[in-house]
């Protein structure tokens with residue numbers, strides 16, 4: 001493993017790394033140990049005999065090792081150490097490294113870091129071909145991450161469309177739509193007042209009177225989603241009041257109110273925590289869902305609340321604790337059945353010591369789900385879940401389970417993601433039991 005990291009570093013000294021690199025390519029080292037005990041080392045772009053005058057910069061480390069260094073036939077049964085997850089797609093007709101490893105009939109692949117680039121993800125292909133998989137030790141993983149920080153950052157940049165959006169949408173029966181995968185939460189910008197349909201004025205007035213009797217007349221101003229603009233950095237909204245939203249829902253419409261929420265992870269107890277909605281809520285009673293609550297507009301013109309504030313306030317109300325965010329990733333999901341727009345924060349954790357403070361509210365209960373029961377909870381009780389809640393958890397797994405311990409993030413999360421998607425996707429006939 002260390003030898004492979006050394007090779008990655010050597011690539012850095014040949015080609016530069018980080019912002020100084022010729023291109024923001026990852027530094028990748030690869031070591032092949034054949035059954036005879038011979039060791040072959042390479043890195044991305046390594047020049048071998050016969051490469052004089054050739055530009056090798058885009059030769060993947062695995063390619064160079066398997067095609068140029070290891071003698072014919074010696075691949076079979078070999079162990080391959082690679083600092084980055086092998087790729088599954090290359091530009092043009094080039095064979096991907098995952099396919100190459102499968103064709104070479106290697107026995108075992110030890111991976112340093114999972115590739116956030118969507119052309120990575122060779123792990124499932126290797127697993128399907130019954131190649132043994134293992135991962136580098138955590139210290140080395142950290143070192144690889146540091147070596148590749150610039151590359152990783154460039155791949156984590158915000159995007160309004162990623163190839164996996166449609167995979168998750170299909171798994172959720174196309175009842176949800178993913179609007180963006182963002183590095184930070186968008187800013188909220190009010191663009192006007194919601195045009196409430198006049199034909200619903202009568203039922204609205206009725207709701208207002210009932211609200212006065214029950215709650216003394218106080219009504220929250222909430223936000224109706226208009227658009228995600230400026231590359232995902234701004235959400236434009238119109239404001240309306242909660243009773244207008246309620247009236248629209250009762251009339252069978254799908255107002256797109258904006259919610260902020262989070263997946264809550266406790267690494268110490270090895271669980272995630274979700275919300276069971278109270279039996280008397282108007283929408284999706286009794287169902288499991290992520291913690292998420294309506295974005296409240298504070299003033300007429302500017303909202304003094306950020307989406308992260310809304311998320312933390314909601315978590316405090318519904319679970320009694322506020323998660324800590326060491327890293328954040330924000331994904332926006334639209335529930336097409338209901339209209340909810342959920343701005344979900346990933347990477348929130350709570351320490352062991354806060355677990356006993358978790359408590360439900362009038363709105364619902366806190367339900368722990370141990371990591372090893374996530375698949376069962378979703379696949380065996382799909383109808384117990386709000387569909388967008390399932391989507392949030394698939395996204396969390398797809399992002400590599402931010403907040404979870406590294407053993408879970410590297411190995412279990414990709415497997416769970418694959419299993420759950422397969423189970424839920426209607427066209428798929430092979431279902432894991």
Ligand SMILES: [Zn+2]
Nearest residue numbers: 060086087097
């Ligand atoms: Zn490759």
Ligand SMILES: [Zn+2]
Nearest residue numbers: 293314318363
């Ligand atoms: Zn709430």
